[in-house]
Amino acid sequence: xxxxxxxxxxxxxxxxxxxxxxxxxxxxxxxxxxxxxxxxxxxxxxxxxxxxxxxxxxxxxxxxxxxxxxxxxxxxxxxxxxxxxxxxxxxxxxxxxxxxxxxxxxxxxx
Amino acid sequence: xxxxxxxxxxxxxxxxxxxxxxxxxxxxxxxxxxxxxxxxxxxxxxxxxxxxxxxxxxxxxxxxxxxxxxxxxxxxxxxxxxxxxxxxxxxxxxxxxxxxxxxxxxxxxx
Numbered sequence: 001x002x003x004x005x006x007x008x009x010x011x012x013x014x015x016x017x018x019x020x021x022x023x024x025x026x027x028x029x030x031x032x033x034x035x036x037x038x039x040x041x042x043x044x045x046x047x048x049x050x051x052x053x054x055x056x057x058x059x060x061x062x063x064x065x066x067x068x069x070x071x072x073x074x075x076x077x078x079x080x081x082x083x084x085x086x087x088x089x090x091x092x093x094x095x096x097x098x099x100x101x102x103x104x105x106x107x108x109x110x
Numbered sequence: 111x112x113x114x115x116x117x118x119x120x121x122x123x124x125x126x127x128x129x130x131x132x133x134x135x136x137x138x139x140x141x142x143x144x145x146x147x148x149x150x151x152x153x154x155x156x157x158x159x160x161x162x163x164x165x166x167x168x169x170x171x172x173x174x175x176x177x178x179x180x181x182x183x184x185x186x187x188x189x190x191x192x193x194x195x196x197x198x199x200x201x202x203x204x205x206x207x208x209x210x211x212x213x214x215x216x217x218x219x220x
């Protein structure tokens with residue numbers, strides 16, 4: 001069965017620090033990959049997505065992610081975080097259904 | 111998100127009561143989903159549908175039933191609510207490229 005793992009449950013950073021959130025999935029076939037963000041009290045918003053082509057995808061708000069097929073990974077990165085990036089981040093995989101990881105709570109302190 | 115309407119937004123139930131949550135989409139999507147979101151556990155898939163008249167179990171289907179009699183509607187039922195079903199419920203409507211989410215239903219079972 002397909003699954004999505006996010007190993008970082010809670011990340012605390014200072015502003016301007018670099019961010020990398022891990023996402024691994026288990027599925028042997030073709031996948032579509034997504035990162036979503038959920039700000040406190042709000043619903044999910046799409047950060048970026050990967051379907052095919054260039055494995056390095058750029059999203060909104062300066063986020064990017066790299067698809068590494070051999071590692072079944074789709075890690076999210078941002079070179080310099082801001083206080084406003086404080087939120088929960090979810091990796092998701094679509095095969096025949098859309099499955100989410102458990103999420104990573106990011107806290108950024110000024 | 112435009113196109114997905116989820117009702118009600120809030121509900122308090124007593125243990126053993128029943129209720130139905132309604133998800134409606136106007137984008138002609140085949141795929142629809144019901145998730146529950148709990149702290150530290152991400153969005154867990156309850157049931158999903160790949161088209162009118164079809165339903166399938168997700169990761170946590172026990173205690174829930176669903177129906178997709180019309181393509182635009184996906185109903186989630188709780189026949190006998192339990193405190194463990196206290197959660198925030200999200201409906202989603204997707205293509206394989208993009209997901210649209212309802213605003214969520216905060217359900218408390220006392």
